[in-house]
Amino acid sequence: MPEGDSVHHAARRVHDALAGRVLERAELRVPRFASIDLRGRTIESARARGKHLLVVLSPDSLGRDPVTLHVHLKMEGRVRIHPSGERWHFPAHTARLVLAADGVEVVGTELGLLRALDPAEAERAVGHLGPDLLGADWDPAEAVRRLVGRPRRTIGEALLDQRNLAGIGTVYRAEVCFLRGVDPRDPVEAVEDPTALADLARRLLSANVSRAVRVTTGDTRPGRRLWVYGREGKSCLRCGTPIERFRLGGGAGAADPDEPTDSLDRVAFRCPSCQPSRATLGDLNGQIEPPSEEHS
């Protein structure tokens, strides 16, 4: 599932494949932009902002304004790069974006969002995002300030809200909360060290940005790569307790139409032993030993 790490990785791959090259083929297979002709423009850059991908195209030879392609991979979106003319190994009807230059073809399949914007519009489209966990301009103090801004909201919802910090999806939400011993349903105000939570999220995403498979446990064997995400009913890798799965909202919801949401976006996990609820423990809080963090 695309989260900040995979989108940053995709941006780097697109940039390396196409930056500085002149588009020979450009198809936006969405009704609103199907007729736009982008051939002849130079791809200036591709970059990620949280879970959004921006591909910046130069003005064309007729002097028409620069264009930024704004892409969101949502749940199933993928960016594929291969030599031009190579047979596609995926259903053609899933292709939404096709860009080709100098013998290289980039195809975006099952994209959650694709539009062609002028650069100022594109900046506005990502302007609501909080500090990018993988950005060069990562600002932990600002991210934490936003995260704790609504103290009664659950920490799980706050972590998914891209206006607080950008890049976390349901996988990292589950893994970060596990590693910090936090029940994702607890209110933000019950989290002892939100700075450590944000810092851990940045380290986990950074460690995975150029990996083929996402690993948070340090163990690359199938079924052991993640602590709790997707492991409902299975034994906790640390203590053996069965992992719980439940639904927990997140994202910016209706306040942000550009942030695609999906029912699958709301799945959450925890180990009841390693992540006891601080909200219900009340006065017992101080007597609970926090889980060890040898693997973090």
Ligand SMILES: [Zn+2]
């Ligand atoms: Zn456990």
